[in-house]
Amino acid sequence: MNLEEMKNWIDNASYEQLLSRWRHAPSGDPFFQGEIGEYYSMKMKEKREEIGPEGHVTASKAIGW
Numbered sequence: 001m002n003l004e005e006m007k008n009w010i011d012n013a014s015y016e017q018l019l020s021r022w023r024h025a026p027s028g029d030p031f032f033q034g035e036i037g038e039y040y041s042m043k044m045k046e047k048r049e050e051i052g053p054e055g056h057v058t059a060s061k062a063i064g065w
Contacts (some may be wrong), residue, residue, distance in 0.1 A: 006036050015047040016059040023063060 001009070010018070010031075022044065025032065031040055048056055 003036060006031060007039060010040055010043050015051050015055065016062060018044045018047060019059050020063045023065065
């Protein structure tokens with residue numbers, strides 16, 4: 001996946017999808033490195049703020065560990 005495809009996936013992912021990838025990605029996942037890693041973190045923070053604390057807890061429980 002190139003940088004634009006990765007950004008597109010991040011932009012269209014729900015907070016739960018972002019959180020799931022964050023928790024379950026293997027070490028070295030390119031989504032969490034360099035420029036795209038910073039973008040991922042920024043978008044995840046924005047989406048978490050949009051859904052609020054209750055939405056975060058709901059997503060977190062749905063994903064589990």
